[in-house]
Amino acid sequence: MAGTAEQGTRRRADARRNEEALLDAAAAAFVASGVEAPVRDIAARAGVGVGTVYRHFPTRADLVVAVYRHQVEACVEAGRTCLDEEPTPYAALARWIDMFVDFLVTKHGLATALRSDSERFDALHSWFLDRLGPVAARLIEAAVDAGEIRSDIGAYALMRGVGNLCIGAENDPRYDARTLVGVLIAGLRLPDRSG
Amino acid sequence: MAGTAEQGTRRRADARRNEEALLDAAAAAFVASGVEAPVRDIAARAGVGVGTVYRHFPTRADLVVAVYRHQVEACVEAGRTCLDEEPTPYAALARWIDMFVDFLVTKHGLATALRSDSERFDALHSWFLDRLGPVAARLIEAAVDAGEIRSDIGAYALMRGVGNLCIGAENDPRYDARTLVGVLIAGLRLPDRSG
């Protein structure tokens, strides 16, 4: 999905080197200026031309995906284990969402990029959803089956909602995305009928 | 805040005419292509040059503000009356938020523009907050005083949260912003102690 080729073999040495340099440079640029860092800046940081960036990563979004791939996969993995580790499905969902929020607000502007203006980040957007959607779906299903939360909110809607709430969450003391996401998740709860 | 001059008098006739045409053209363009409609398109629609747009409205955001000014003022007004018309402060808050959501999702991409990438729409963003923030604050305060909702969510955070939830809410059957905002507002509730 990212532009990276599969084999390290069968490719020229400088190509492999440049791809590595590009990933490092992009990661650094994203930390310094957020995910909206211009392609030219990333290319300059890596000491290559813009053309090289686009041969390795067909589009800006593919580069972002490649940089954050590991962490997203970790998120997917965490979703699998959460259900076993937490006492209730709702607690598992809450914890997993919290991890997701962590990820989104840690990377400057990732959330913004995720649902940015239009098609520019479509690849990023759909990759995130494809990867994390099923995880969220499973957690939600479990909580619904346990009668803990309302059943009319789909995984897609919840993920997008959480993602949207995380937009522009840095550098603003008056807006704490984590708290608001907490409110949203609390709003999912159904009244406890067990008493 | 919008670039519009105060008096209709003391200005050349063509200037007044052009400003009117610009407002109409912008409104039409926003309906057709969303608030992100290019300035050139708006200028063309109005039959003027881009320079004319910028003399009347120093920045894109000012034009957006001018176009939606009436509706935002109506929102402010509604906030004042909601408290009297609804049985509880929480109901008033919920109804007002619903109106706000209506406004945001009706205008294609207004929510997106509100919290877009960076400084491009800063003027729009802060104008909205300045205008609607106090209204929200009053509704929240009333509901907190009545013991209906938690007290740790400020007006600013709530407005931004709702605005963010409305981002990209059109053209996507899987994502209903109104429902999610409903969940968020439900999450504000404190358990009823009156029994």
Added chain:
DNA sequence: CTAAGCTACGGAACGACGTTCCGCTTAGCA
């Protein structure tokens, strides 16, 4: 070790954007 051949490179160029600038048009007044 050399030379051919093709992979991968650099960066100029393109088209979109918001915004600025300036020479000319023209409304409004005497």
Added chain:
DNA sequence: TGCTAAGCGGAACGTCGTTCCGTAGCTTAG
């Protein structure tokens, strides 16, 4: 009817993501 400044149009600038193409240089066959 002419003067003058308010107002106009749109070329031009700097930003962006992306494309293109001439060429440098890695790789491998001989």
